[in-house]
Amino acid sequence: MSRREPIFCRLMQRVRRCPRSMRASLALHLSLFRRQRAQIARVVEGRTEAFRAYEARYRRRTAAYSRVVPLAFVHQQLQSSDVVYVGDYHTLPLAQQTYLELVERALTSGRRVVLALECVEGRHQAAVDAYLEGRLPERSLFSRLGLTGTSGFGPATGSRAVLAFARRLKLDVVGIDRRAQGERSLALRDAYAAERIARAARAEDRPLVLVLVGQYHLAPCHLPLQVERALGEDHARRGLVVYQNAEGIWWRLAREGRVGEAEAVELADGAVCLLNASPVVCQQSFLDYLEAEAGDAPLEVDRTAAERFREMSELIGRLAGVPVGRALDSVEVTTAADSDVLARIRRRGRFTQAEVSQLRKHILTRESGYIPRARTAYLASLSLNHAAEEAAHFVRHCAVGDAMEAPRGASEAFYARCLEEALGFFGSKLVNPRRTCPGVAEWARRFGATRGVDRQVAAFVLAHKAAETEGPEEAVKLLPLRRDHLFHGVSHALGYLLGDALYRAFDSGLVDTADIRALFRDPLDDPRGAYFAWTQRVHT
Numbered sequence: 001m002s003r004r005e006p007i008f009c010r011l012m013q014r015v016r017r018c019p020r021s022m023r024a025s026l027a028l029h030l031s032l033f034r035r036q037r038a039q040i041a042r043v044v045e046g047r048t049e050a051f052r053a054y055e056a057r058y059r060r061r062t063a064a065y066s067r068v069v070p071l072a073f074v075h076q077q078l079q080s081s082d083v084v085y086v087g088d089y090h091t092l093p094l095a096q097q098t099y100l101e102l103v104e105r106a107l108t109s110g111r112r113v114v115l116a117l118e119c120v121e122g123r124h125q126a127a128v129d130a131y132l133e134g135r136l137p138e139r140s141l142f143s144r145l146g147l148t149g150t151s152g153f154g155p156a157t158g159s160r161a162v163l164a165f166a167r168r169l170k171l172d173v174v175g176i177d178r179r180a181q182g183e184r185s186l187a188l189r190d191a192y193a194a195e196r197i198a199r200a201a202r203a204e205d206r207p208l209v210l211v212l213v214g215q216y217h218l219a220p221c222h223l224p225l226q227v228e229r230a231l232g233e234d235h236a237r238r239g240l241v242v243y244q245n246a247e248g249i250w251w252r253l254a255r256e257g258r259v260g261e262a263e264a265v266e267l268a269d270g271a272v273c274l275l276n277a278s279p280v281v282c283q284q285s286f287l288d289y290l291e292a293e294a295g296d297a298p299l300e301v302d303r304t305a306a307e308r309f310r311e312m313s314e315l316i317g318r319l320a321g322v323p324v325g326r327a328l329d330s331v332e333v334t335t336a337a338d339s340d341v342l343a344r345i346r347r348r349g350r351f352t353q354a355e356v357s358q359l360r361k362h363i364l365t366r367e368s369g370y371i372p373r374a375r376t377a378y379l380a381s382l383s384l385n386h387a388a389e390e391a392a393h394f395v396r397h398c399a400v401g402d403a404m405e406a407p408r409g410a411s412e413a414f415y416a417r418c419l420e421e422a423l424g425f426f427g428s429k430l431v432n433p434r435r436t437c438p439g440v441a442e443w444a445r446r447f448g449a450t451r452g453v454d455r456q457v458a459a460f461v462l463a464h465k466a467a468e469t470e471g472p473e474e475a476v477k478l479l480p481l482r483r484d485h486l487f488h489g490v491s492h493a494l495g496y497l498l499g500d501a502l503y504r505a506f507d508s509g510l511v512d513t514a515d516i517r518a519l520f521r522d523p524l525d526d527p528r529g530a531y532f533a534w535t536q537r538v539h540t
Contacts, residue, residue, distance in 0.1 A: 025340040026254055029280055032336065032364055036283040039366075043290060050183040058219040062246035065253075065265035065273065074242065074264050074272050078102060079109045082208065082237035083201050085224055087215035087244045088118065088158075092285040094277055095244050096158030099212050100165050102242065107169070112207040114200045115166050118214060119159035120145060120175030122196055128175060132167050155289075162212065174200050176211070190217060194226035201227075202235045218243060220269060241271035247279045254278075254339070281337050287366070288381050305379055305387065306333040312391040316427045319513065320520040322399045331394060332376045341378060349374035372397045372404050385428045385435055392427020393420065396520055403523035410481035414491050416527035419534075421495020422502055423520065429503040437500035440465055443493070456480075457489035464494060472532050498531070501538040511538065 041047075078084050086102060089095040106113045120128055127144050130136035141163070142148055147156040166173050176193035180186075193213065201209050217223040218241050231237055243249075249267075253259045253275070264274050310328050317324035332348060334341045342360055345351075349371065351359065362369055363378065368386040370377050370393035377390040397404050408416055429435055438446075440462065447458035460480055467475040480486035502519075505511040524530055 029339045033280050058216045061219045063248040066268050068262045069266045075105045081240040083239045085211045085218050086242045087218050088212050089282045090155040091289045093158050106208045114172045114207045114209045116174045116176050116197050116211040118177045121177045122175045125175050190223045190226045194230040197227050198230035201237050243273040246273050309333045312388050317395045321517040324398050327398045335379045345374045388428035388431035389424040392424045399521045415531040417491040418495040422499035425496045425499030426502050437496050460490040461493045505538040
């Protein structure tokens, strides 16, 4: 059990004392946060004892706040400081955007502003200087710094934006990171960063230095203390710590029902914390980065998720010959940022308690979904691919209405879900042709490399694909008919395989627009027959 488990037990006890609607929403958000935290812990290596102690010190300093303050207070504190430490969640673009907004505020002070960036190693300082002076192309610099990610997710996107901003406004940049490993790596990196920051802050014109660094470094006993030591008494400078979305503070505000009203808070030690994204959204930005596929991109770049969803629905609807304009006025798009997502879905459709329980479980699996009865698209990830899939499901609902949820026996329901998944994947390929689909060879690899449910899903997928050549009667014998993880996992996988093959057949001219329109409008009175007919056709 995690050392922090008792904290969450106390949180849940306090949640139970909240009003019912708030209690349910907050409990769901907490559950999703805990699941995602465990998922991240499984893939992140190098959590030494020194790291855990370092993290614990940060969490203790950010467990509570003294008072809610307006943004104007933060801006005043910033302009009267000399070194401002801004916490960064590397995979969350909003974190870097907020840093740049603070830089803009700093520029109004009339002082020289220096950007001290963790995303730049000190050994690359000469290259950064050359880039800022126009002597080194952007591509060359980003290649040297390892900022060449192409998916649109991850640290590279925000770091590139910060450097481009500095070049455009002719600001000085100081790289403050260094490579280090082992138990003392964090201390070594802090000491190195502190020397670089102190050197910039000691300048005779007394510049305003804005540091952008991972949030754990901001605990006063970490990087700020090292900078004070590096400066010495002869060059004392006023520091300000600006956290972003510290988990302990965010959950405390959530329990108090004050998340929406608090843009910033002040802590007992004089630090401030900006609040613009929930811990769940921060986590999901990292998971999106890990799971990003070729050609995928974050949704909220220049439009809201709802606007992008509308755009993709209209695109897919035109190809499918399904008018969606009027229906788009009544559809709701929700994301993990909406803490009351389950309550909003319930208000828009009649659901039994068992169905609500299933919806809750679905949200906790971090899977997107379109709920026809509520005319609601839930986006578990702010991913182009996720949104395009649900837009295709929405178009499908516009075409066939209640037939999309028609009651069916187990085997018919299985093949109906395969076809719905195929249309969703097909729609996402229309929006992002570079999206890839795990093929049979990949499922064979997973069968040999995984365990538990994942291995069982792979076994069913491989067996069904092999049996498809022998006809429906043989394949049906291999279905997982109990509507559980296997049922959903296998139908999802087979649907993706069919959707990918359908797109390739459409792209090559084997399937034309009329065929696609007929499939979108098919009520699936015989889903098993339709599945095998289309599988045979697109693989011919």
